Amino acid sequence: MRVDLIITELFVGGAERCLTELALGLQHHGDRVRVASIGSLPQGPQAVLLRRLRDAGIDVVTTECDSPLRAVQAFARLRHWLTTDRPDVVQTMLFHANVLGTWAARSAGVATCVGGIRVADTSRGRLWIEQTAISRMDALVCVSDSVARFAERSFSAPLPPTLVIPNSIDSGRIAAASAIDWTDLGWPANAEVLLFIGRLDYQKGIDVLLDAMPELFARLPDLRCCFVGEGPLRPQIGQALSRFGAARVCAVGWRSDSDSFLKASRLLVLPSRYEGMPNVVLEAMAAGKVVAVSLVEGVSELLGDTTDHQTCRPDDSVALAALIESLWKAPRQRLADLADQNRRRAEQNHDLEAMIDRYRQLYRSFTD
Numbered sequence: 001m002r003v004d005l006i007i008t009e010l011f012v013g014g015a016e017r018c019l020t021e022l023a024l025g026l027q028h029h030g031d032r033v034r035v036a037s038i039g040s041l042p043q044g045p046q047a048v049l050l051r052r053l054r055d056a057g058i059d060v061v062t063t064e065c066d067s068p069l070r071a072v073q074a075f076a077r078l079r080h081w082l083t084t085d086r087p088d089v090v091q092t093m094l095f096h097a098n099v100l101g102t103w104a105a106r107s108a109g110v111a112t113c114v115g116g117i118r119v120a121d122t123s124r125g126r127l128w129i130e131q132t133a134i135s136r137m138d139a140l141v142c143v144s145d146s147v148a149r150f151a152e153r154s155f156s157a158p159l160p161p162t163l164v165i166p167n168s169i170d171s172g173r174i175a176a177a178s179a180i181d182w183t184d185l186g187w188p189a190n191a192e193v194l195l196f197i198g199r200l201d202y203q204k205g206i207d208v209l210l211d212a213m214p215e216l217f218a219r220l221p222d223l224r225c226c227f228v229g230e231g232p233l234r235p236q237i238g239q240a241l242s243r244f245g246a247a248r249v250c251a252v253g254w255r256s257d258s259d260s261f262l263k264a265s266r267l268l269v270l271p272s273r274y275e276g277m278p279n280v281v282l283e284a285m286a287a288g289k290v291v292a293v294s295l296v297e298g299v300s301e302l303l304g305d306t307t308d309h310q311t312c313r314p315d316d317s318v319a320l321a322a323l324i325e326s327l328w329k330a331p332r333q334r335l336a337d338l339a340d341q342n343r344r345r346a347e348q349n350h351d352l353e354a355m356i357d358r359y360r361q362l363y364r365s366f367t368d
Helices: 014-026 044-055 068-084 096-108 126-133 145-156 171-176 205-217 232-245 260-264 279-286 299-310 315-327 332-349 352-367
Strands: 002-005 032-037 059-062 088-095 110-116 139-142 160-162 192-197 223-230 249-252 269-270 291-292
Touching: 002 014, 002 096, 014 032, 014 044, 014 088, 014 279, 032 352, 044 059, 044 205, 059 315, 068 096, 068 160, 088 139, 088 352, 096 126, 110 145, 110 332, 110 352, 139 145, 139 352, 145 160, 171 223, 171 260, 171 269, 171 279, 192 205, 192 260, 205 223, 205 315, 205 352, 223 260, 223 279, 232 249, 269 315, 279 291, 279 299, 291 299, 291 332, 299 332
Parallel strands: 002 032, 002 088, 032 059, 088 110, 110 139, 139 160, 192 223, 192 269, 223 249, 269 291
Antiparallel strands: none
16 A cells, blocks of 8 residues: 555654554555654654654655644645655544645545544634544544544534544563663662653643642652653743752653653653543553553543552642552552553553554555
8 A cells, every 4th residue: 555644743752653653564564655744853862753764764754834824835745745646545643634634635636534533632723623624534543432432522523434543552662671770860779759751731731740749749758750851831840840859859851761761760640631542651551650640531441440540530639649649658569460450451452563453454445
């Protein structure tokens, strides 16, 4: 098959990892694959996914659309790219790619357009705009059952045939990571660390975690909190650092070795307000870690029977603090059992090859 994958950007994230693994898997099976990014391509350390694609010989282009004012130019560039080497299937992922990619593909005469909904964003303006693209898709892939239900109730027109294909995990990558040495950050080698990995913004509930921190630090004297990531709420992390000191809080920015932080941490925290199927939770599970997360889209599908033990209400700092404290003080054997269940669920339910096969079967249903 000739498959073009279009995504909003290629900075490291759950959707971007999925697209990269899908592209490499399709190529491994003998398909011709190309990748397009709506936004400008990352540079330096954050270009890790871009380098994997190009090192494998996969053509990657960008429309360099980093502003809504350049949307018309992005559409024209995508249309030209698709027309000059027309694929059998275009797969889009995330809002901007769904909209611009689908419109450009239809204009270029592409036979099959498949969209990708990966987060339950309730913004009315976005839903209205995205509806115009979804109505022109031949199929829609949702990352979780809860996202599929969100799409069904949120879009005004009937959806195209919808398939749920969950995130997958490269367990080998996680297993190969070495735990970071906390002494490199000025902490004891045996530091007990509550870890956040992700974008520092409102969606991820950074403010909820910061509101919970005074009580957590008062009740758990051995707890330290490490933030890995960048985003608009980075100044608030700086304020927490000033308030509690470097002995309790650190912010290391974006790191390519986030798996090493996972390996060394005691507990992953993710107080998101909405998600789709949070990839960082899946990565923590594969690393054999317990998680403290808000009960948002995709989380119960990841955690299964252990959901009640590792989740709390979203947007509730008191509930988050109580959850973290209960897990922090839980007997070691109980935590070991939870961690083992998490690891086994990640390995059994989120196999990388199984994800690639499901996408290929979907595409084959249109091209055979």
